[in-house]
Amino acid sequence: MPLISGNWKMNHHHFEAIQFIQKLAYLLQKQDFDEVEVSVHPPFTDLRSLQTLIDADQLRFKLGAQNCHSDDKGAFTGEISPVFLAKLGVQYVIVGHSERREMFGETDDFVAQKVASVLKHGMFPILCVGETLAEHESGLTLDKVRRQVRAGLDKRSSDQVKSMVIAYEPIWAIGTGKNASPDQAQEVAAAIREEVATLISRPAAEAIRIQYGGSVKAGTIADIMRLPDVDGVLVGGASLDPTEFARIVQYRHHSG
Ligand code: 13P
Numbered sequence: 001m002p003l004i005s006g007n008w009k010m011n012h013h014h015f016e017a018i019q020f021i022q023k024l025a026y027l028l029q030k031q032d033f034d035e036v037e038v039s040v041h042p043p044f045t046d047l048r049s050l051q052t053l054i055d056a057d058q059l060r061f062k063l064g065a066q067n068c069h070s071d072d073k074g075a076f077t078g079e080i081s082p083v084f085l086a087k088l089g090v091q092y093v094i095v096g097h098s099e100r101r102e103m104f105g106e107t108d109d110f111v112a113q114k115v116a117s118v119l120k121h122g123m124f125p126i127l128c129v130g131e132t133l134a135e136h137e138s139g140l141t142l143d144k145v146r147r148q149v150r151a152g153l154d155k156r157s158s159d160q161v162k163s164m165v166i167a168y169e170p171i172w173a174i175g176t177g178k179n180a181s182p183d184q185a186q187e188v189a190a191a192i193r194e195e196v197a198t199l200i201s202r203p204a205a206e207a208i209r210i211q212y213g214g215s216v217k218a219g220t221i222a223d224i225m226r227l228p229d230v231d232g233v234l235v236g237g238a239s240l241d242p243t244e245f246a247r248i249v250q251y252r253h254h255s256g
Pocket of ligand 1: 092213
């Protein structure tokens with residue numbers, strides 16, 4: 001099933017988060033949840049409130065987180081353990097988002113440890129990969145993305161990889177209003193799938209879901225979801241408004 005994920009980044013405090021989810025739940029129909037999986041990734045401080053709301057009203061959103069540490073516990077001031085996330089009913093954890101890699105110095109190695117840890121605690125990693133504008137313009141996109149995929153999946157079993165999601169997010173398309181063209185997005189998504197087949201197994205490559213991310217809007221999602229190797233989207237800015245995000249989830253019923 002396609003996975004449509006809203007990454008709120010550092011937006012919406014917990015009161016806003018509650019209002020958002022109530023409004024989104026009102027806008028979506030049962031059929032939407034039958035056809036599309038929807039995850040929301042609020043800031044950590046919102047998670048407990050949303051868990052309570054989702055449980056109480058039996059909502060079908062999947063709770064997601066934006067990051068976690070790789071260790072279960074210890075002297076890591078300010079960090080969040082994957083154990084805590086699992087306790088809050090979190091199912092999907094974004095790992096290695098480009099903002100974490102570029103602004104907070106997360107290495108391929110650290111990202112790989114987080115992937116292992118998220119899986120160990122029964123959650124599903126959304127492993128983010130993608131090239132900078134300079135890499136894009138120098139024709140290095142596939143090299144970079146393949147390297148990040150290889151590093152992130154290192155030592156993972158075929159069954160583990162089957163449950164994972166890889167989000168291809170070209171950094172130059174994040175928050176800029178620019179999209180990779182459908183041909184570019186398809187080329188990279190196909191290369192990711194091929195890399196998974198080579199590295200892990202063909203069944204894992206077929207089962208893993210690949211998302212596209214970077215300035216996805218209600219008006220652009222339909223063209224992206226048509227691509228054979230794209231199984232969902234990871235949405236930033238356009239996931240902050242419940243009406244726009246509902247239109248994204250309902251992409252099958254409109255063309256823009
Ligand atoms: P935008 O949709 O705001 O470009 O953000 C994409 C993103 O980084 C999602 O993780």
